[in-house]
Amino acid sequence: MITVHDRLGRMVRQAQAHGRIPAVSAALHRADRPLWTCTVGGTGNDTALGPESVFRIGSVTKTFTAVLAMQCRDEGLLDLDDPIGRHLDLPAHGELTVRRLLSHTAGLQREPHGDVWDSLRAPDVGELLADLARVERVLPSGRRYHYSNLGMALLGEAVARLRGGTWAEVLAERVLAPLGLTATGTTPGDRAATGFLVDAYSDEARPEPPADFGAVAPAAQLWSTAPDMARWAAFLADPAALDPAGAVLAPATLDEMRWPLTTTDETLWAGGFGLGLILVPQPERVMHVGHDGAMPGFLAAVYGRRGGDGTAGAMGCAVLGSSGTGVEVFELPHRLLATAAEHDPADVEPWRPGAPAPxxxxxxxxxxxxxxxxxxxxxxxxxxxxxxxxxxxxxxxxxxxxxxxxxxxxxxxxxxxxxxxxxxxxxxxxxxxxxxxxxxxxxxxxxxxxxxxxxxxx
Missing domain, CATH: 2.40.128.50 (Lipocalin)
Structure with missing residues (x-):
């Protein structure tokens, strides 16, 4: 008899083999079952690959910065329609709003000034802000979706200043600790897999250089494990299950973040963007919510599942890979979530009579x-x-x-x-x-x- 875990494990192994990814770590979180994990391959260093192995999660970091910004909104420290210049002293572009920056509709150029992907040297906060006078508004604000690491970096610095600490300190105190994400942080630690570029025409895997993203950390700096990220995905989809007291964020605020503000492709409405979150519609009125990530040597995809028959409470999935070209990582969480809902659906709660209408x-x-x-x-x-x-x-x-x-x-x-x-x-x-x-x-x-x-x- 083929179990659902057999199916899920085979899908991970196929993705690792077809994508030629040195290491893949996957995890599935749901409220009604034990955590499921699967790892395939090797770390490329002296540490053994397992669920505790740490990978860079790249732009999945943006979902954390978005939650920090919404915490500030809920506590009255900012308004989504505030110009970012109200919270940061900027030489240019201070009129762009928090809402536009969160939804990637501000029109700001993608990266900080300079060829950061050539040098792999990110600016510090002082340089980032000073160089805003040299960066472009490539589109009119509100015209359309245009992804910007720079915009998310500005939001992270605004949050840090509103809270009186660094972005990393605020994140650890206000999100990571309350949700028990103990394996997530800004540095790799001693359990990290090595990131690789796999040669297109041979089996050679060349290690990528490590890179610290400096002031752009709120957009892409974090490292984590698949179990931690599956838990985070479950929180994004069903916050009441993991944070019933609303200590991190009220469920109504996550509802607001998940509302689509723009589509990412004008001709194929297969994905949208809310407030810091990617929205991927699925058949039968199901929505997957989360984010993808890419950094030299690493790809990540972290999504929670909402709606539809068979979907369990607090259902989230993460797939982390140690290849910058192993794009199978991006599709795999969606397939794992759908397979789990189909072949191991949530139990059907019996209907029971209730109180009459008033x-x-x-x-x-x-x-x-x-x-x-x-x-x-x-x-x-x-x-x-x-x-x-x-x-x-x-x-x-x-x-x-x-x-x-x-x-x-x-x-x-x-x-x-x-x-x-x-x-x-x-x-x-x-x-x-x-x-x-x-x-x-x-x-x-x-x-x-x-x-x-x-x-x-x-």
């Missing part, structure tokens, strides 16, 4: 018509909900919450028309005879906008 709401449950379309209002899991009568099964419903001190008024807190009000109108007997949702009239029978009841006129 007396004053029972009369509104059932079918209503708005804009010529039929909707079903119901009471489930302690909340009033609504969905289109013809909505596919996987489409989330609208969810309503009472507005304090306003009887018969509700706020839409999730789904269709989120943020809008639902107002109930009752007759002299107290029965709900009409509703207005986002100001549109809802009635028990289909009506024109003039109020003609088709059933009454038939």
């Amino acid at each position: 007396e004053h709401l029972r009369g509104l449950l059932g079918r209503w018509w708005g804009e010529g379309f039929e909707y079903v209002f119901a009471w489930h899991d302690g909340a009033l909900r609504a969905r289109g009568a013809d909505d596919p099964a996987g489409k989330p419903p609208a969810v309503f919450a009472p507005v304090p001190d306003r009887p018969d008024v509700f706020r839409t807190v999730a789904g269709r028309e989120v943020g809008e009000l639902l107002r109930l109108t009752r007759d002299e007997r107290g029965a709900v005879v009409r509703m207005h949702w986002a100001t549109y009239r809802f009635t028990r029978h289909q009506e024109t906008f003039e109020g003609y009841d088709f059933r009454a006129g038939s």
Whole structure:
């Protein structure tokens, strides 16, 4: 009998062999199963390859910097629409907003001034900021997606100054320690794999030189293990499961970060970008959220899974590789997550009867018509909900919450028309005879906008 672990392990081994990657470390985290890990190959040095082996994760670092920025927003230290120059003394480009920098829509050039990828010498903070007068705005702000390590470096320095420490100190105190990411840090330590460039036309693997990214550290400096990164991916997808008290970030803030602000390809909408997070849609209304990373000798892909049948709580996957050309790393987490959900789906929780709807709401449950379309209002899991009568099964419903001190008024807190009000109108007997949702009239029978009841006129 082929187990799901057999399937997952074979996929890792195939990726390592086909991609000619000296070392691959993969991990799958989920709330309902023990951690799964798989390593293939060798470190290229005197240390043994295992789940504890450390790899450079490159731009996955950006997701940590984004979380630090959102912490500052939630605590009132900055606003997403603040110009970055409000928090850093800059000689140029200070008008670019935090939101634009987080979503890579600011139009700032990709790298700091100078040929940093030739010299592998990154500027220090003083140089980075002073040289802003010499870098370009390559696109108008807000025009389109344009990836920028420089933009993320500026955000990291802003966070550091707001907190009164270095970016690395703030990260360790406010994210790594609370989430138990003990193997993640800015230096490789003594368990690190060697990074390689694998020759295209032979089997030679040449070691890449180590590089410290200096002031650009908030964009790409971190090292970590696959188990740590699978846990981080699970946090990005399901923060309430790993951080129930919201010590690192409130679940609602992660929801905000996961909302797509731009697409990364105008002709193929297969990926988007939120606030510091890559969004990769999957079939059946599933979303993978996380980031890829690349540094000399290393590739990384770290993604959590949300939605869909079979998806477990806190489900995250990381694949780390020690080759700068082993692009199989980038696709593998998505395949591992999908395979785990299909062949080892989350257990189905049995339905159990619950409390009835409140007396004053029972009369509104059932079918209503708005804009010529039929909707079903119901009471489930302690909340009033609504969905289109013809909505596919996987489409989330609208969810309503009472507005304090306003009887018969509700706020839409999730789904269709989120943020809008639902107002109930009752007759002299107290029965709900009409509703207005986002100001549109809802009635028990289909009506024109003039109020003609088709059933009454038939």
